[in-house]
Amino acid sequence: MPVAKVLLFYVFAPLPDPDAVRLWQRDLCESLGLRGRILLSKDGINGTLGGELGALKRYVRKTKDYSAFHDLDVKWSEGSGLDDEGGSLDFPRLSVRVRDEIVSFGAPEELRVEAGGVVGGGERLDPDGLHTLLEQRDDVVFFDGRNRFEAGIGRFRDAVVPDVATTREFVAELDSGRYDHLKDKAVVTYCTGGIRCEVLSGLMRSRGFGEVYQLDGGVVRYGERFGDDGLWEGSLYVFDGRGSVRFSDHAAVVGRCAGCGAATDRMRNCTDLTCREQLVVCEDCSASACAAHS
Numbered sequence: 263m264p265v266a267k268v269l270l271f272y273v274f275a276p277l278p279d280p281d282a283v284r285l286w287q288r289d290l291c292e293s294l295g296l297r298g299r300i301l302l303s304k305d306g307i308n309g310t311l312g313g314e315l316g317a318l319k320r321y322v323r324k325t326k327d328y329s330a331f332h333d334l335d336v337k338w339s340e341g342s343g344l345d346d347e348g349g350s351l352d353f354p355r356l357s358v359r360v361r362d363e364i365v366s367f368g369a370p371e372e373l374r375v376e377a378g379g380v381v382g383g384g385e386r387l388d389p390d391g392l393h394t395l396l397e398q399r400d401d402v403v404f405f406d407g408r409n410r411f412e413a414g415i416g417r418f419r420d421a422v423v424p425d426v427a428t429t430r431e432f433v434a435e436l437d438s439g440r441y442d443h444l445k446d447k448a449v450v451t452y453c454t455g456g457i458r459c460e461v462l463s464g465l466m467r468s469r470g471f472g473e474v475y476q477l478d479g480g481v482v483r484y485g486e487r488f489g490d491d492g493l494w495e496g497s498l499y500v501f502d503g504r505g506s507v508r509f510s511d512h513a514a515v516v517g518r519c520a521g522c523g524a525a526t527d528r529m530r531n532c533t534d535l536t537c538r539e540q541l542v543v544c545e546d547c548s549a550s551a552c553a554a555h556s
Contacts, residue, residue, distance in 0.1 A: 264314045264315070264344055264348065265314065265315040266312065266313070266314065266315070266340070266341030266342065266343050266344045266350060266351070266352075267312070267313070267314075267315045267318055267338055267339070267340065267341050268298075268310065268311070268312045268338070268339045268340070268341045268350070268352055268500075268502060268504070269298075269309075269310065269311045269312070269318050269321070269322070269336065269337070269338060270309075270310045270336075270337045270338075270339070270454075270455045270482060271307070271308075271309055271310070271311075271322075271325075271334050271335060271336045271337070272306065272307060272308040272309070272334070272335055272364065272365075272455065272456070272457040273306050273307060273330075273331055273333055273334045273335055273379075274305055274306040274364075274375045274379045274380045274460060275305075275306045275307075275330040275331065275333070275375065275377065275379070276304065276305065276306075276330070276375055276376065276377065277302065277303070277304055277305070277306065277307075277330060278304075280302045280303055280304055280360045281360055283302055283307070283328075284300075284302050284358050284359070284360050287300055287302070287307075287325075287358050288356070288358040290321060290324060290325070291311065291321065291356050291358065292356065294313065294317040294318075294320055294321055295313055295314070295317055295347075295348050295349060296311045296312070296313040296317060296318065296321060296350070296356065297311065297312055297313065297349055297350045297352075297353035297354070297355055297356045298310050298311035298312050298313075298350070298353045298356060298357075298502070299311075299353070299357045299358075299501075300357070300358045300359070301359055301360075301361050301364045301365075302358070302359070302360045302361070302364065303360065303361050303362060303363055303364045303370075305363070305364060305370075305373060305375040306330075306364050306375065307331060307334075307364060308364035308365060308457055310353075310501065310502060311350075311353070312341050312350025312351075312352040312353045312502065313341075313344070313348070313349065313350045314344060314348055318338075322334070322336055333379075335455070335456060335457075335479065337455055337479065337482045337483065337486075339482070339500075339507055340507075341504075342503060342504055351503060352502040352503040352504055353502055353503065354503075364457070365429065365457050365458050365460075365461055366428075366429050366430055367429055367430060367432055367433060367461050367462070367465065368429075368430040368433060369433050369461075369465065372464070372465060372468065373461060373464070379460075380460045380461070380464060381464075382464045382467060382468065383459075383460050383461075383463045383464040383467070383476060384449075384451060384459070384463025384464070384466070384467060384474035384475045384476040385474070385475050385476070386475070386476055386478040387450065387475045387476070387477055387478060388478050388479070388483070388487075389477075389479075389483060389484045389487040389488060389492070390487070392450065392475075392477060392484070393492070395448065395450070395475070396493075399448055401447045401448055402447070402448045402449075402450060403421075403422060403444055403447050403448065403449050403450070404417075404418040404419075404420065404421035404422065404450050404452060404493075405421065405422050405424075405441075405444070405449050405450065405451045405452070405462075405466075406418070406421050406422065406423045406424065406452065406453075407432075407451045407452060407453035407458045407459045407462045408453050408454060408458065408499070409426055409427055409428060409429065410423055410424065410425055410426055410427065411427070411499070411529070411540040411541070411542075412454075412499040414499075414517050414529070414542040415496050415497045415498075415499055415506055415516065415517035415527040415529060415542055416481075416494065416495060416496030416497045416498050416499065416506075416516060416517075416527070417494075417495065417496065417516070418452060418493050418494055418495070419493050419494075419495055421452075422441070422444070424440075424441075429458060432462060432465065433465065436465060436466060436469055437469070441471075442470075444471065445470050445471050445472055446472060447473070448473045448475065449466065449471055449473065449474050449475065450475045450476075450477060451463045451466070451474065451475065451476050451477065452476075452477040452480060452481060452484075453477075453480050453481070454480050454481055454482060454498065454499070454500070455479065455480040455481075455482050455483075456476070456477065456478060456479045456480035456482075456483070457480075459476040459477065459480065460476065462476075463475070463476040481494060481498050482498070485498065485509035486509075488509075489509045489510040490508075490509050490510040490512055490513045490514065491510075494509070495514045495516050496513065496514055496515065496516035496517065496527065497513055497515075497517070497527040499529060505528070505529050505530075506527050506528075506529060508527075513527075515527055517529075517542040518542060519542060519543050519544040519547050520541045520542055520543050520547070521543055521544065521546075521547025521548075522544065522546070522547050524544050524547075526542060526543070526544040527542075528542070528543060528544060528545065529541065529542055529543070530543050530548055
């Protein structure tokens with residue numbers, strides 16, 4: 263029986279011809295029957311794909327054969343299933359595009375990438391290293407590198423959650439001075455799979471935050487290591503048809519419905535076409551969530 267999986271991956275590496283890489287990646291994915299989204303820029307690749315396990319393994323092997331992508335950071339999770347044609351139920355189509363940034367902070371001029379990756383980012387901490395730091399220090403602050411709606415259903419305990427609706431708002435948020443009181447503390451940035459913190463930690467360091475770390479592999483890798491028996495609370499928002507994932511059968515439900523306040527980790531697009539928000543909303547309140555939100 264075919265097994266459906268979702269693949270999350272990225273690597274920062276200089277690409278001399280992103281358009282040529284785009285054509286190769288598109289053809290490779292199409293030949294393997296994969297769906298999802300891939301972004302390329304002069305600084306690397308960022309993507310998430312869904313499909314049959316064997317096809318995804320072949321994709322990873324062939325992609326890593328390209329020298330710039332040899333150190334591709336790869337994470338696996340369970341998919342929702344496959345349709346009659348073997349395509350992923352979690353993605354409607356395949357999109358492979360070239361952009362100025364592979365993660366959209368709106369500050370491409372601030373990012374410097376060399377063969378070894380991002381220059382000037384925060385110190386990497388794996389999940390065990392994070393726990394060691396917390397045992398040694400009492401001034402550690404978690405800083406959420408995701409959009410605020412993602413934190414609505416899951417976040418690290420006592421984390422600082424910036425009031426941003428999009429990744430592009432982070433630069434202005436950092437420049438506002440709201441977080442200057444953290445500049446003399448140990449700040450651990452985290453995000454879904456690690457890519458946003460590669461950039462965010464560098465933006466923070468260049469703005470005077472003295473001790474900045476990034477959770478290597480993001481929440482996904484932390485969940486693989488500790489499940490729901492560590493410092494993560496709730497579900498993890500994902501940008502595909504699944505909506506969110508849990509790391510165990512005893513995940514806390516930290517989200518609260520925008521309509522009635524009931525505990526839920528269900529997220530849906532706002533039903534009002536003038537509203538571009540993602541809302542935490544239970545099934546019963548879906549139709550009225552926008553009114554409650556406004």
